[in-house]
Amino acid sequence: MALIVQKFGGTSVGSIERIRAVAERVQTRHRAGNGVVVVVSAMSGETDRLLQMAKAISSQPNPRELDALLSTGEQVTIALLGMALHSVGQEAISFTGAQVPIETDSAHTKARIERIEGGRIRQALETGKVVIVAGFQGITAEGDITTLGRGGSDTTAVALAAALGADECEIYTDVDGIYTTDPRVEPRARRLDRITFEEMLEMASLGAKVLQTRSVEFAMNYHVPVRVLSSFAEGPGTLVTNEENAMEAPRVSGIAFSRNEAKITVVAVPDRPGIAHAILGPISAANINVDVILQNVSEEGKTDFTFTVERNDFGRAMAILGDVARHLGAQDVLGDTEIVKVSAVGVGMRSHAGIAATMFEALARENINIQMISTSEIKISVVIAEKYLELAVRTLHRAFGLEQGAST
C-alpha cells in the first residue's frame, strides 16, 4: 500500500462544491488502495477576511492572538472536508496542527516546524481512515497555536510526507504543473514532466510562485518526491525530485524572471579592503536581502559598488546608504527601480559550456543591454531594464528550445 500526501490549496477548497470535488478525488485515490493524508488550506478569501477583522481592531495585532485567529481558517476546511468524506461513505478523521501535533518554534506568524508526532495519524491510517490535516499551523511546546506564514500549507504537506515516509507528496494547485516560463509572458511555454529540487528552488525564488520555497527546501532535504498537479484538470503534472531520478536533463529547464528588483550603485567609493562590508553590513543589519552584487574595476583608487535588493526594500536601503556613503567619502548613491532579473535555469548547465554564450548572444541580437550578470552552478541571471522583460523572456525561451513542440 502506497502512502500519498495530497495538498489542496485555498482555491481548490474555495466552495462547498469544490470541497465535495476534493472529497471525491481523495476517495478515488483511497479506493485504489492507497493510504491518503490530505492537507488543506483555508477556503480562498477566508484568511483575508480574518486578517481584515484583525486589522480593523489593531494596526499591529498581537502575534499570538493573530495566529489563534488565522488558524481557524484551516480548521473550518478540515471539518468540512471530513463531513464531505463521511457523506460519501468514506471514513475520515480531521486533525488541527495542535491535534497531530505539529510542533513548531514560537515565532508567531512565521513559525518553523520542529517535530511531527505521527502516531495518531498512523493509527488512523491503519484503521482505513483518510486523514485530514490543517495546513499552515502548528503548536509550541507551551501549547500556543502558531502559523507558518503564507503558503505554509505546502510546508505542512511536505513535512508530513517526510515524517510519515510517504511515497509521494502531491500539491494540487490552479496550474497543471511547472512551466518552462510564465505562459502569460510566453504563450508557447511548455509544462515540464520533471524538474529537480534545485531548479525548482531557482524557479520559485525567481518568481514562479507555484510552490513555496521553504517547502521545496524541506522536500529536498528529506528526499520527498513532490508532484505539482491541477485541482481542476486531469494530468500527470510535474514531478519534482532529486537529480539522480531525473531523466536526461535538458541543458536549460526554464526561464525565470522577477520584477521585484531594484538596483543601487554607490559611486566612486575609495577602493580599499572592507569596503563591501562597510556598505552591505548596515543593509544586512536592517534585515534587507541583497541579491546580485557587482564591484567595478577600480580607477584611480575609486570603485563603483552595485547591488540589487527587493523593490519594496529600496526606499529603506537608500536612506541607510545616504549616511554610509557620506561616511565612506563616496561621490554619490544612484538608485534604479525600473530593472528586472531574468534567469536561465537548469542542472544541465553544470556540464555544458556555452550556455552563457548562447544567452548573451540572443540578448545582444535584440539589443537588450545587460546591466549586471550573476551565475551559479544551475543558473545564469542578468539584470536588464524592465521594459525589455517580455522580449528577453521570449527570446531566451526560444534560444534554448523550450517552446512547445520544440525538440530538446
Next chain:
Amino acid sequence: MALIVQKFGGTSVGSIERIRAVAERVQTRHRAGNGVVVVVSAMSGETDRLLQMAKAISSQPNPRELDALLSTGEQVTIALLGMALHSVGQEAISFTGAQVPIETDSAHTKARIERIEGGRIRQALETGKVVIVAGFQGITAEGDITTLGRGGSDTTAVALAAALGADECEIYTDVDGIYTTDPRVEPRARRLDRITFEEMLEMASLGAKVLQTRSVEFAMNYHVPVRVLSSFAEGPGTLVTNEENAMEAPRVSGIAFSRNEAKITVVAVPDRPGIAHAILGPISAANINVDVILQNVSEEGKTDFTFTVERNDFGRAMAILGDVARHLGAQDVLGDTEIVKVSAVGVGMRSHAGIAATMFEALARENINIQMISTSEIKISVVIAEKYLELAVRTLHRAFGLEQGAST
C-alpha cells in the same frame, strides 16, 4: 483581589465595535483591582453561518467534524478580543477549550464538562493578564474537540468560576436582568434584584431563556453566585444565589410560560396496574420528554390518561401511541397542540398556603379553563388553551402583585 468571571454572549461580541466595547468594559474591571477571566461566545450569526455550510455538505454532518467546525466560532472571538485588549494596552491571553484544558466526555455536540485544569489560567492571572476563554467548547481525553451544545458558553463560565473559586460569575446578555415575566407579554414586568437558583431553574426551563438550565444547575451545585447583566446598559442586573442569601422572598417571584407544549390523551384505556408504564415506556424509549401527567378517576374500569410533551415531539409521540393504544385496547388517542403552560414560581410558596387558591381564582375570574394542573415545592403550573396565554400571564402577574411599583 476579587476574581470575577465575565461571560459575553454572541450579540455582545457581534461586531468589531462591540468587541472593542467589551475590551473597555473588561479593562475597567481589571483596573479596579479585580482578576478577570472573560468567557465569550461566537460572534452572533457565526455559528449559524458555520452550521449552514455543514448542512450544505451533509444533512447529518459527522458529529466529531461538526464540533471541530463550530468551535472555530469562539476561537475567532477570543483572538479578536485578545487583540482589542492589547491594542488598549491591556495584557491579555486567550485560550481555546483545548488550551485550558476544559476536559469533557466524548458526547459530540452535547458534551459535558468533566474537569477543568486551572493551572494555566491561574498562572496568567498572577502575571496581571486578563484571561480570555472560548466558551461552548472542550476537549476529550483523546484530544478530540467537543462542544457543549447551544448556550454552552454560560456553562463554561459557571464551570470556570467554580473551578477557579471566583467570587462572582457575571453573565452579560441583551436583557438587564431576570424579570417577573416576559415584558413582551406584560409590559409592567419588573426586574428582580435577586432570585434563587431553584426559581431560576423553573423560570429558565419554563421559557425565560436568559440563562441555560445546565449552567444554573452547575452554579447551584457549586455555589457560584451568578449575576445577569446587560452588555449595553449599566445596572446591577439580577443576582442568582442560594436561597439563604436571598432577601425576604416574596411569595411568588415570577410568572413563567411555555408555548412549546402539546397534550396527548389516551381515551378509555383499561384501568389496571402498569398502565402508566405501558403508555409512557415507549415514549421515553424514543427519547421524548414527558412533562405534566394526569390520570382521571376511573369509570367502569376505564381511565383517561393525559400527558404533555414538547410540541416538536408531538408527531413522533402520536405515531408511537397509535400502536400502543391498539395493543392496550384503548378507545382513542387525542392530541392537542394548541395548549400552553403557565406557572407561578417562587420559593415563598413552600411556607405560604393560598397561592394555589389565588391562582385558580384569578384565572376563573377571566373564564380561563384549566385543563391540567401540576405542582411542586416552588411552582404551580396550569395547562390552558394557547389563545389565553397573554391574558393568563397578565392576570396572574397582577394577582401576585408583581408589577412595577406594586408593593410586595
